[in-house]
Amino acid sequence: MKKQTLFLIAIISFLVVSCTTNSLSKNDKIYSNAWELEYITGPRITFQGLFPDMKPKIQFTKGSDMITGNSGCNGYNTKYKMNGSEISFEQPEMSTMMYCGDGENVFRKTMTEVDSYRMTDGKLEFLMGDVVMMRFKQIMK
Incomplete structure (x- = not known):
């Protein structure tokens, strides 16, 4: 027994x-990957035109409410909140102040508009409602 x-x-x-x-x-x-932007909705400028030199990146820090990354020109960090598939970001704070065109402003503004995320086929997507606003691919840290 x-x-x-x-x-x-x-x-x-x-x-x-x-x-x-x-x-x-x-x-x-x-958390296990850094993510590089490969799609952003909205502007009529091509993706390559928005980010000619560097694509934006994002990295989540496990056990923290902070993310860090690069907005296509300047480094940034900001707080985020995640609850299930819901996610929200505060306005990213810049670590440098270089001007590299309009892509950085589009990226920062779009980050504050997303309200959820999902992961499909190894991609990280940020959504507003049902619309994919940003899509990231995995990159090595």
Whole structure:
């Protein structure tokens, strides 16, 4: 009887740990990579025209409410809030003050308009309602 009880406890523990690990690893993907912008909605200027020299990047810091990155010209950091698939960003604070065209302003403004995110096919998408506003691809840290 003791062996059966121990065996049952072991199986239940294994299932609980497995389910927890799977849900955590899904959420951890956002933290395990840096992300580079590959699409932004809105402007009539081509993506390459907005970001001719450098594409914006974003990196989430696990255990923190801060993100850091590059807005296509200047470095930035800002706070974010995430609850399930809902996400919001404060206005990014710039670490430098170079002017590199309109892309940086479009990027910063769009960040403050998103209200949710999803991950599909290894891509990180920021949405406003059902509309994809920004899409990022994974890059090495």
